[in-house]
Structures are given as C-alpha cells and as structure tokens.
Amino acid sequence: MTSAAQTCDIAIIGGGLVGASLAVALAPLNLRIVLIEATPPPRGAPSWDERCIALNAASQQIVAGLGLWDALRPSAVPILSTHISERGRFGVARFTAEQAGLPALGYNVPIRAIGAVFADAAAKTSMQTLMPAKLKSLLPAGDVVRLGVNTQEGEIELQAQLVIAADGARSTVRELLGIGAETRDYQQSAIVTAIRPQRAHRGVAYERFLPSGPLAVLPKPDDAQGQACSLVWTVASENCAGYLALDDEQFLAAAEDAFGERLGRFTALGRRVAYPLERVISERLSAPRVLFLGNAAQSLHPVAAQGFNLGLRDVANLAEVLAEPGDRGTSERLARYEAQRERDRARVAGFTDGLVRLFSNAVPGLRALRHLGLLALDLTPPLKQAVLQQNLGYGASVPALARRHG
Numbered sequence: 001m002t003s004a005a006q007t008c009d010i011a012i013i014g015g016g017l018v019g020a021s022l023a024v025a026l027a028p029l030n031l032r033i034v035l036i037e038a039t040p041p042p043r044g045a046p047s048w049d050e051r052c053i054a055l056n057a058a059s060q061q062i063v064a065g066l067g068l069w070d071a072l073r074p075s076a077v078p079i080l081s082t083h084i085s086e087r088g089r090f091g092v093a094r095f096t097a098e099q100a101g102l103p104a105l106g107y108n109v110p111i112r113a114i115g116a117v118f119a120d121a122a123a124k125t126s127m128q129t130l131m132p133a134k135l136k137s138l139l140p141a142g143d144v145v146r147l148g149v150n151t152q153e154g155e156i157e158l159q160a161q162l163v164i165a166a167d168g169a170r171s172t173v174r175e176l177l178g179i180g181a182e183t184r185d186y187q188q189s190a191i192v193t194a195i196r197p198q199r200a201h202r203g204v205a206y207e208r209f210l211p212s213g214p215l216a217v218l219p220k221p222d223d224a225q226g227q228a229c230s231l232v233w234t235v236a237s238e239n240c241a242g243y244l245a246l247d248d249e250q251f252l253a254a255a256e257d258a259f260g261e262r263l264g265r266f267t268a269l270g271r272r273v274a275y276p277l278e279r280v281i282s283e284r285l286s287a288p289r290v291l292f293l294g295n296a297a298q299s300l301h302p303v304a305a306q307g308f309n310l311g312l313r314d315v316a317n318l319a320e321v322l323a324e325p326g327d328r329g330t331s332e333r334l335a336r337y338e339a340q341r342e343r344d345r346a347r348v349a350g351f352t353d354g355l356v357r358l359f360s361n362a363v364p365g366l367r368a369l370r371h372l373g374l375l376a377l378d379l380t381p382p383l384k385q386a387v388l389q390q391n392l393g394y395g396a397s398v399p400a401l402a403r404r405h406g
C-alpha cells in the first residue's frame with residue numbers, strides 16, 4: 001500500500017447504472033469525487049447488457065433534469081399503455097398515458113444506451129475513475145473513511161469524507177461493514193431476449209401472469225420495421241436451462257404459447273440471457289460516513305420494472321442532500337437521506353414482492369381474488385389512479401429533480 005493516501009470528498013463504489021448516474025448528478029457540486037468500478041472496459045460495468053429498462057415518467061424527468069434526455073431520446077420507445085392479464089382468467093387491467101395526462105407512461109430503453117449516455121456524461125466531469133479497480137478494505141476513522149483499493153498498478157489507499165455504496169446486490173461495502181441483508185431466493189429466473197411479433201405493438205407494454213411467474217412483452221427500439229419487442233419471461237429456475245437449450249423455433253413456440261395470441265406469431269429472436277431472481281434488502285441504509293443506494297440498498301424482482309427507477313430516485317434525493325456546502329459525511333446528512341428514502345423504498349419493495357407472491361400462488365381462492373382484483377383495478381378509478389401514480393414513480397416523496405420539468 002502507498003504511504004500517502006489520496007484524499008477526496010466522495011468515493012462512489014460501483015459504476016453500474018446507479019453509480020454512473022450519481023456521478024453525473026453530483027458533477028455541478030464541484031466536489032473531489034473518485035468512482036471505483038471493478039469491471040474493466042471496453043464492456044464496462046456488467047449491467048451494460050442485453051436488458052431494456054422501462055424508465056417510468058418520474059425517471060424520465062430525472063434524466064431530463066440531468067440534461068441527458070436529448071441524448072437518450074433516440075434510443076427510447078414510448079410506452080403508451082399497459083395491459084396486465086392472467087393466463088386462464090378474463091380479468092385485465094389497462095393503464096393509458098391519456099389517463100395519466102402524460103405523453104407516455106414511460107420509455108423502454110436498452111440498458112446499453114443508458115450506460116453509454118451516462119458514461120459519456122460522467123467522462124466529461126472532473127471525477128476521477130479507477131477502473132478496473134476493486135474495493136478491498138474499508139475503515140471508518142473519525143472524520144474520514146479509509147479505503148484500500150486494488151488497481152492494475154497495485155493496492156492504493158484513499159481517504160473519503162463520504163463513501164457511497166452503489167456496488168450492487170452483493171455489496172462489498174455491506175459485507176466489509178458486517179451489515180446484514182434480508183434475502184429471498186424466488187427460485188425464478190428471467191429469460192431476456194428480443195422478438196418480432198407478427199402484429200405491431202402500438203406502444204403497448206404487456207404483462208401476463210402465469211403460474212411460473214410473469215411474462216412481459218415490451219416495445220423495443222432499434223428495429224427498421226418498428227415492431228421489435230423485448231421479452232422478459234420469468235420461469236422456475238429448475239426449468240431455466242431447459243428453455244435456454246431449446247432451438248430458436250421451439251423457444252419462440254413456447255413463448256408464444258405462454259403469451260397467447262394478442263400479437264400473433266413471434267418471428268425473430270435475439271440472444272437469450274437468463275437472470276436468477278432474488279430480493280436483497282439491506283438491513284441499513286447508512287453507517288458512519290457510508291450510504292447505500294440502488295441495488296446495494298435494495299435489489300428487487302423485475303416484475304414491476306421498479307429497480308432502476310427506485311435507484312434513480314435514490315440518486316435524485318441524495319443529490320439534494322449533498323447540495324449544501326460543508327462536510328458531506330455528517331450524521332445529520334445521512335439521517336436526512338434515510339428519512340427521505342424510507343417511505344418510497346418500503347412501498348416499492350412491498351408492492352413488488354406482494355405482486356410476485358400473489359401471482360405465483362396457485363391456491364384456488366387466491367386465483368378468484370386476483371381475478372376480482374384485476375377487474376376491480378380496471379373498474380375503480382381511485383384504486384387505478386393510486387397504482388398508476390406508484391408505477392409512474394410518483395407514489396411517495398418526489399425528489400425535486402423528478403419535478404423540475406413537470
């Protein structure tokens with residue numbers, strides 16, 4: 001380890017979607033920021049993969065507030081309505097942008113495009129990036145935290161006023177501090193790929209609940225015919241390898257059978273990638289001079305497409321808390337961040353988990369209840385408005401960045 005430790009105001013651990021967006025959000029504060037990311041370029045952070053992210057309306061506002069929406073817009077397909085159904089049941093819930101009084105309920109964007117836009121913007125800031133570099137040790141020491149980081153040049157020591165853990169569901173920071181997490185293995189995996197259905201999607205995001213888990217078909221950009229969709233199919237983990245081993249024709253036929261006939265035949269296919277699904281909720285959002293956000297704070301099932309949207313609201317709230325000058329790592333600031341995030345976090349984590357459990361259960365009484373629930377949701381305006389506001393990202397406290405362009 002080098003003798004003279006480098007000092008900085010803020011060390012961000014993890015340069016995934018959340019760490020990168022935080023770096024951009026903090027740029028106007030002119031702080032000395034060091035971002036540490038384990039995965040080497042050119043692929044960059046591992047989250048820059050095959051997935052699309054459904055950005056909700058509040059997230060779109062946050063991205064616009066960061067000055068990045070114009071760069072992202074060409075890669076974004078508007079979601080004009082959602083259609084939620086359950087296999088074998090008549091009940092359907094529909095939400096439209098018109099009901100919300102918005103041009104779109106949200107936008108589906110390839111994660112690679114979000115990654116590229118945020119990485120370009122972060123590169124233009126004065127932030128220092130250590131990549132590939134891995135956090136190895138962490139020791140709170142009075143007014144600073146001492147960090148040991150493995151880089152290609154050897155191990156270096158850093159001192160930061162505040163450490164922000166954006167290092168994902170298996171957070172090293174959490175582990176080094178001995179903070180526990182509530183985990184639940186859903187024993188489900190999401191298979192993600194691209195398809196082109198016979199009929200145009202017309203901006204509709206479909207979600208169909210099956211006994212094995214939800215299957216979503218969402219509008220996808222990057223297609224000359226304007227008909228591509230991304231397929232997110234949740235299957236029991238024990239059957240996942242079998243689905244991955246099918247040839248394209250067999251896989252498409254199985255997906256079509258699971259989804260039903262609404263969009264006609266599925267005719268084209270991209271690469272298939274599977275993600276095991278688990279819920280990981282950190283027992284704490286802070287420790288002395290340390291904060292957790294994004295998946296390091298809460299990693300959720302993708303059923304309601306809430307994970308990154310929630311992480312972006314973490315970022316927006318934290319940028320507000322850190323805006324005032326002075327020591328950025330005081331316990332008062334940390335407490336303020338926690339208080340602002342508590343309700344939103346609990347609500348979204350509870351809503352997401354409840355949805356998975358309700359629809360994964362094959363008990364007959366529950367099925368009838370779900371059926372009634374879907375119908376009630378479609379027929380009861382106040383209930384529908386409440387769920388709609390939640391899905392748009394306006395369910396709890398709304399950070400200023402999410403309101404700025406409203």
Ligand SMILES: Cc1cc2nc3c(=O)[nH]c(=O)nc-3n(C[C@H](O)[C@H](O)[C@H](O)COP(=O)(O)OP(=O)(O)OC[C@H]3O[C@@H](n4cnc5c(N)ncnc54)[C@H](O)[C@@H]3O)c2cc1C
Pocket residue numbers: 013014015016017018019036037038039045046047051052053054055133134135136166167168169171172190192232275293294295296302305306307308309310311
């Ligand atoms: C199938 C699927 C579909 C999804 N769809 C949606 C959606 O439509 N909408 C939505 O809002 N969300 C969605 N999500 C959730 C979303 O992908 C995540 O919430 C988001 O990517 C989390 O980003 P993050 O930066 O917090 O964590 P991560 O992406 O996990 O990034 C953590 C980073 O930290 C780095 N790191 C880890 N340890 C160290 C260390 N010791 N030192 C240095 N660096 C380290 C890692 O290399 C990584 O780059 C989906 C998730 C899945 C699985």
